[in-house]
Amino acid sequence: MPELPEVEITRRGIAPNIVGQHVITVVARIPALRYPLPVRFDKLLSGKVLRKIERRGKYLLFDFDTGVLLVHLGMSGSLRLVPVALPAQKHDHVDLVFGQTILRLRDPRRFGAMVWIDGDPESHPLLSTLGIEPLSEAFSASWLFAITRKRKAAIKIVLMDSHRVVGVGNIYASESLFRAGIDPRSPAGKISLKRYERLAPAIKETLSLAIAAGGSSLRDFVHSDGSLGYFQLQAFVYGREGELCRICERPVRMIRQGQRATFYCPHCQR
DNA sequence: CTGGTCACCTGGAAGC
């Protein structure tokens, strides 16, 4: 369920409530998500103070004095703050208990991850290979232009490659390309600097707006307090196959790229 | 390196 904006909203939602507090206990109800959960998870974190929560791409880094708990929400994960008395439901796999509050991970598909890092997080294999942050200054038209020279892959595929740029998932990739008026199938190496000068800001805007909306365009995004996203951000194209483009009123088309659905307007995106 | 495919897993919706 989460792309970068949802992960960032989750971070902002939970951090004020648990940062500075110590873990009372950890309850893990299954042995593994995508990877095995940390061994002796409870012993590892009990009594440890959570110093801060940072985000890198779609990963959350829970910073304890003794190391970092790396959390990824995969396709279907959510983190919520719930009262200690609230019984766990199906797919509630991990609880970090802080005083009267539990940070509860729910993840039906179990593509998410919780991994303990006790060295330098930057050099951990899951983090060291990540690309740059799309909301950073380094992410720019000239950077996009430079890294795509001679690349034949479709621009949408490149945008979604987390080893180049992090956090741009399937929905916001389609939406950003629509905003920039670029055909998602265009070979990345054939796109001009001028067009990247539309695309880079379009990506930043799309992500920033989603964060600012504090919800998202995602159908079933769940906030850390359990409330649902607000749908304030209307998708221009995502999920709208056959419906009319909000700009030109011609039908939105869906294609498959790399086994993922891509939505675009053939008239507005060239 | 690049570009393409597969696997991991569950549940909801659509089709018959």
Next chain:
DNA sequence: TGCTTCCAGGTGACCA
């Protein structure tokens, strides 16, 4: 109603 098929927000592993 019930069975089958397809689809979903991600990403590492593997192949040529």
